[in-house]
Amino acid sequence: MKMNLNTPLKLSLLLLLLGCESIPAELPAEALEQPLALTCPAGSQLAGTAGESQWCEASLDGVAVKQGPAVLWHPNGAIQMRTQYVNGTLNGLKTTWYPNGQKSGEANLLDGVEHGLAEGWHTNGQLRSRGWVNQGKPCGTLQWWDDQGKPVSCRKDLELVFGCKLTPTGAECPSCE
Numbered sequence: 113m114k115m116n117l118n119t120p121l122k123l124s125l126l127l128l129l130l131g132c133e134s135i136p137a138e139l140p141a142e143a144l145e146q147p148l149a150l151t152c153p154a155g156s157q158l159a160g161t162a163g164e165s166q167w168c169e170a171s172l173d174g175v176a177v178k179q180g181p182a183v184l185w186h187p188n189g190a191i192q193m194r195t196q197y198v199n200g201t202l203n204g205l206k207t208t209w210y211p212n213g214q215k216s217g218e219a220n221l222l223d224g225v226e227h228g229l230a231e232g233w234h235t236n237g238q239l240r241s242r243g244w245v246n247q248g249k250p251c252g253t254l255q256w257w258d259d260q261g262k263p264v265s266c267r268k269d270l271e272l273v274f275g276c277k278l279t280p281t282g283a284e285c286p287s288c289e
Contacts (some may be wrong), residue, residue, distance in 0.1 A: 154182040163189060172199055186211040197222070210235055219245065234259040243285075250276065255281045 123168055152168035156179045160166035160253035168180035177200030184193040190213050196204035202221040210216045212236055220228035232241040238261055243254035254276070256264050263280065276285035 150181045156180050171286075173212065175260075222247075225266060250285045251287060252285060254285060 130169070133244055138288065149162075150158060150168060153170075156168040156170035158166065159169040159176075163185050165182075165184045166186060167178045167182035169176050170179035171177075172179075176240075178197035179199065182193075182197055183191060183193050185194045186209075188211050190211050191209050192210045192211075193206065194225075195206040197204055198204075201224045204221060206216040206217075206219050207222055207247065210284075212235065214235055215233055217232045219226050219230035222228070226245040227247055228245065230243055230245050231239065234240045236259055238259050239257055241254070241256045243250055244252045259266050276283040
């Protein structure tokens, strides 16, 4: 399965990372990370444009595929996402940031889908959500907090889509096994 940086996030990760908070349209442009130089693995070369979208690319059976690190920037110059590709497929840690430079989410990807611990943060840095994802589906205990750190329960759509049971602090979903 071939994915690129512009592929929409899977529903499960959106549910975990967005929680109950809507993201403000305007955020302060403080604590911005400067564009960074990617180090491509042997046999690959840098592609894209620094400050917009950059990745490492290699030839696999005569076809150019993403191989190694990739970075996407917000229009204001702050890093939006950093991730890894193996033979054209997202694999490994994916980290996202708000335009103000504050980390917004972190999740592991395996063969292009979320798999493992997924966490999200409010724009003020307070933990917003934490839960496990098994091959793209939420599983086990999911938790959410408001921007002051108070536990909340809010994702009624998890009951309908994934068969999870809401709790006062999140949701209990089918086992991760």
